[in-house]
Amino acid sequence: MTNHPTPPATPSLVAVTEAVEVAEVEALLDHLPRTEPVTWLRNGEGMVGWGVAARIRTTGPERFRDADKWWAELCDQAQVRDDVDQPGTGLLAFGSFAFADQPGDSVLTVPSVILGRRGSVAWRTTVHVEDSPAPAAVEVEPRVEPTGVLFSDGALDGETWMGVVADAVARIDAGDLEKVVLARDLIATADAEIDVRAPVAHLATHYPTCWTFHVDGMFGATPEMLVRRERGLVTSRVLAGTIRRTGDDERDLALAATLARSSKDLEEHEYAVRSVADALEPHCSSMNVPESPFVLHLPNVMHLATDVNGVVHDAATVSSLRLAESLHPSAAVGGTPTPVAVALIAEIEGMDRGRYAGPVGWIDADGDGEWGIALRSASVDGAQVRLFAGCGIVGDSAPEAELAESQAKFVPVRDAVTGA
Numbered sequence: 001m002t003n004h005p006t007p008p009a010t011p012s013l014v015a016v017t018e019a020v021e022v023a024e025v026e027a028l029l030d031h032l033p034r035t036e037p038v039t040w041l042r043n044g045e046g047m048v049g050w051g052v053a054a055r056i057r058t059t060g061p062e063r064f065r066d067a068d069k070w071w072a073e074l075c076d077q078a079q080v081r082d083d084v085d086q087p088g089t090g091l092l093a094f095g096s097f098a099f100a101d102q103p104g105d106s107v108l109t110v111p112s113v114i115l116g117r118r119g120s121v122a123w124r125t126t127v128h129v130e131d132s133p134a135p136a137a138v139e140v141e142p143r144v145e146p147t148g149v150l151f152s153d154g155a156l157d158g159e160t161w162m163g164v165v166a167d168a169v170a171r172i173d174a175g176d177l178e179k180v181v182l183a184r185d186l187i188a189t190a191d192a193e194i195d196v197r198a199p200v201a202h203l204a205t206h207y208p209t210c211w212t213f214h215v216d217g218m219f220g221a222t223p224e225m226l227v228r229r230e231r232g233l234v235t236s237r238v239l240a241g242t243i244r245r246t247g248d249d250e251r252d253l254a255l256a257a258t259l260a261r262s263s264k265d266l267e268e269h270e271y272a273v274r275s276v277a278d279a280l281e282p283h284c285s286s287m288n289v290p291e292s293p294f295v296l297h298l299p300n301v302m303h304l305a306t307d308v309n310g311v312v313h314d315a316a317t318v319s320s321l322r323l324a325e326s327l328h329p330s331a332a333v334g335g336t337p338t339p340v341a342v343a344l345i346a347e348i349e350g351m352d353r354g355r356y357a358g359p360v361g362w363i364d365a366d367g368d369g370e371w372g373i374a375l376r377s378a379s380v381d382g383a384q385v386r387l388f389a390g391c392g393i394v395g396d397s398a399p400e401a402e403l404a405e406s407q408a409k410f411v412p413v414r415d416a417v418t419g420a
């Protein structure tokens with residue numbers, strides 16, 4: 001007789017959200033201890049959390065479904081008191097999901113304590129397992145900057161990666177597909193275990209308009225919102241089409257105008273917007289898909305950007321995590337057509353993306369939440385950080401230009417780990 005292992009019982013959680021003075025949580029990151037920290041911040045608002053009240057790790061093609069089911073059961077069994085009732089209050093989980101069905105590990109975690117702020121409202125949520133003690137106060141040690149950081153090639157060196165880009169262009173020219181996003185990695189090694197709060201604080205300061213995140217070792221500052229659902233409204237910020245900034249404002253404005261007229265970038269952008277609009281459509285009773293993109297200015301690069309909005313009709317049955325699943329991978333990180341592009345990535349990219357370019361964000365007990373795409377990101381493990389950057393390859397992409405673009409996309413995390 002075979003004994004099947006019994007799945008772990010879903011814990012019964014008790015969550016309490018109470019209002020706090022905004023002045024008390026000014027500079028949220030300054031309240032974040034080193035133990036199991038999570039972060040989701042933009043323009044100084046958002047949430048930081050620490051400790052683990054509950055956590056699930058999933059893998060494979062069912063990773064989103066398994067995590068979503070676990071979360072729904074957890075919420076059903078939980079006792080929640082929410083005195084604030086804002087997006088981000090009550091019982092909350094933070095997640096980071098693998099890009100590919102295989103290999104890769106995904107995680108959804110419920111912190112023991114969350115501090116949040118949105119405009120003039122601030123809150124503290126504490127979560128504990130029923131019949132066990134509420135989370136104790138923890139000491140917040142000062143952030144420790146990484147030292148002695150040295151960089152080395154990741155899976156492929158620059159030359160080899162350019163060869164891979166040339167192979168992809170040949171496949172596109174042969175008519176196999178229209179676009180593929182190819183990524184590369186870079187390794188940074190410090191002389192001691194990295195305190196992830198330091199690069200996270202650096203990113204939040206230097207890229208305030210991006211979503212700065214950290215979940216279970218995956219951190220970054222992403223400009224791309226895969227899906228946000230809030231009280232029946234859904235938004236997705238699609239980015240595709242990039243130009244590097246020069247640091248000279250006048251030249252950058254001229255470059256922005258060039259980007260907005262570049263047929264290569266407009267074509268690449270159109271693919272990405274279509275893939276998002278098509279995936280959202282079955283969930284929406286009405287949608288707004290702007291006809292032309294705007295130029296999003298970031299400190300290191302500029303992007304063509306489109307905000308797609310809609311009114312969802314299935315919020316009661318489909319969570320924001322399941323919406324993220326249906327949008328993933330968009331053409332901004334996979335390609336077009338998606339299945340051919342994803343297969344080509346697995347065939348020629350030459351590295352495991354892990355959780356890079358996968359959905360990262362949070363979900364509440366109603367299934368609302370925000371899921372960004374883990375771009376301009378890295379995974380940290382002890383003294384080592386693995387940085388990622390990818391570029392959309394279309395028929396007239398030049399390998400040298402794509403290598404330079406990938407280097408520009410490494411800048412945020414590279415500067416964050418060297419403290420530059």
Ligand SMILES: C=C(O[C@H]1C=CC=C(C(=O)O)[C@@H]1O)C(=O)O
Pocket residue numbers: 181183224239240241242303331332333375376388389390391392393409
């Ligand atoms: C895949 C990345 O960027 C995507 C998002 C915006 C613009 C892109 C581009 O122009 O290639 C990429 O599709 C990355 O930053 O690693």
